[in-house]
Amino acid sequence: MKKTLTTALLGATLLAGAAQADEIIFAHGENPGNPRFLAAEKWAELFTACTGGASTVNVAPSATMGDDAEMLTSAAAGVIQVTANSQGPMAQIVPEFGMLGLPFLFNDLPTAWAVLDGEVGEMLDQRAQNAGLKVIGFWDNGIRNVTHLKKNVSEPADLKGMKIRTPPDQMAVDIFEALGAAPAPLAWSELPTALQSGVFDGQENPLVNIYTAKIHEITPYVTMTGHKYETTPVVAGLVWWSGLDEATQACALEATAEAGKLQRQMVLDSDTDLRPKMEAEGAIFADADRDAYRAATASVYDKYAAQYPELVAALRQAAGLE
The missing domain is CATH 3.40.190.170 (Bacterial extracellular solute-binding protein, family 7)
Structure with a gap:
């Protein structure tokens, strides 16, 4: 089951949904039509299918859960479970994220993806965990x-x-x-x-x-x-993440990777x-x-x-x- 969280549902979700182990809030700041919006919807479908419907995913778009910095704080606090976030706010918590935006560092998007999917991405995840966040994948926010x-x-x-x-x-x-x-x-x-x-x-x-x-x-x-360049880190609250069994963690990682393929390709295609x-x-x-x-x-x-x-x-x- 997948629902899209609207502003009207926000108060009820904060009071009830976030506290339930089988109810997941996936929050982001983009509007309909943006690759991040579409990928979040895809994530919800994939995760729900992978877990056999054991979890309900509420997708909260358009900054209905606050701006990117507020969403990261909410993830660390357990108010939301997952956010497709932004490089700048992540760099405020993990300064090394900011290095991905060095001027003219990446000539093209596939080069950036290869770097993030390797040792650099693993290092950034370890730094994020020290701050109570778990990076479960890297989507894309394009060359600016x-x-x-x-x-x-x-x-x-x-x-x-x-x-x-x-x-x-x-x-x-x-x-x-x-x-x-x-x-x-x-x-x-x-x-x-x-x-x-x-x-x-x-x-x-x-x-x-x-x-x-x-x-x-x-x-x-x-x-x-x-x-x-900027990435879109997909970030989970570490407390929530640590409480999942290995199979559910695997579902989240798989959903992030598969939805990320769609999201990355959409950003790449948009450049032309x-x-x-x-x-x-x-x-x-x-x-x-x-x-x-x-x-x-x-x-x-x-x-x-x-x-x-x-x-x-x-x-x-x-x-x-x-």
């Missing part, structure tokens, strides 16, 4: 590009003074400060209103997030900067499929001078290589940069 209200930003100089929203991610803030912009973090759910009110000149996200949230209708200038759709809807695209962007953000590597020398070196090698 910049949108602006009034202009394209093909050269780093075009960003000078730009008020740009970033996720709550120090790496993103550092990148845009190095580029001369004026970045500020804001929860994803609050972004459309902030853009419409003029708080920001623009924002950065993968095309799939821009399109499904209709951000291109507010900020129609889309520059393909490709400046950083969405540009013509968005152009037809009025978006104005430009390609960035990525060599200039790389040079302008080199200081970000210097900062984090000093803090995490072994991890940064390992990531550069795994990504094929060395």
